[in-house]
Amino acid sequence: MRKRQNCSLLGFAQHDHKRCVSAGLKVADVYCQKHKLRLTTVRRRTLSILLESHTALGAYDVLARLREEGLGSEPPVAYRALGFLLENGFIHRIERLNAYVACSHPGALHNPAFLICSDCRAVAESTVATTTGTLNRQARESGFQIEHTTIEAEGQCPSCQQANQ
Amino acid sequence: MRKRQNCSLLGFAQHDHKRCVSAGLKVADVYCQKHKLRLTTVRRRTLSILLESHTALGAYDVLARLREEGLGSEPPVAYRALGFLLENGFIHRIERLNAYVACSHPGALHNPAFLICSDCRAVAESTVATTTGTLNRQARESGFQIEHTTIEAEGQCPSCQQANQ
């Protein structure tokens, strides 16, 4: 009898979080070198700020951190860095929160689904991104061409459930 | 051999649109009477503004219309009316657009998926709202309690595809 694998989602599970940060930065470094992209100081620091938490941060939260460190003080600085990181799949945007979160499975562009805690903004990223067959069928039948699908499930993460019980 | 039913989604299909407006208002009238809710002038007009198009309108778009008609000129007027209509399931919020759309299947609270045209903001509402089994399983296994799921597919509606070909 095989032991059931623990496949709880990163973000809600206990884990060695320093590895998330270092691994995420490493992947970005390698990817950028390979694709001749410039992971500048601001961009790299923006990524590490997001990697340091598995929660969604607003652009102005990021900007505040950058400002403290003398890396820029005006909104475009943060939005440019976030834009670069989004384009290259290192971070994702959480539409419900107008906020940004580091990718948990970096290395390739992809289109994940998210589980978002409405209390603490913790975010877990699922690799499952496809819509249900029914929605796809309805789209096809009505002639709608789907280009991108956003799936965001909101609720309570394990620790906030305990805290609020 | 049974004829294939045309189940193209309202919003992209040709239809008698005056009926959408009158039916939507009627449902709201009845529902509010039954539940002792007050569908005031501003609320009712806000609903009809959204019913008049199957596209998503921003709060400030709605406000502009209300202002023209002397029904209110400051943001809270629109946001309060939209809030009431959202709470009672007469309209939905499109997160990707920070915009609002009248419900196509009014009468009960529900949690639909949307097909959103990125060119013209036309929105079709699908009754299919459940996430994929896999996402639900992942949530359960990691102890996350899903309360609400947003599914928004963005792409091109039939007429915009023709226009851009």
Added chain:
DNA sequence: CTTGTAGTGATATAACATAACATTTTTACG
């Protein structure tokens, strides 16, 4: 009629995002 509740009016401000243009840094190439 009076008292509580729900709804509105009005002002201000918070939060999120981009346009536009000047300047600096980096890269590419002769």
Added chain:
DNA sequence: CGTAAAAATGTTATGTTATATCACTACAAG
């Protein structure tokens, strides 16, 4: 190297979306 083009950054201003707060009004219940 020197220099021109491209990419990134600095800076100012403004646009867009949303909420807090407090005063006032309408209205239903007792």
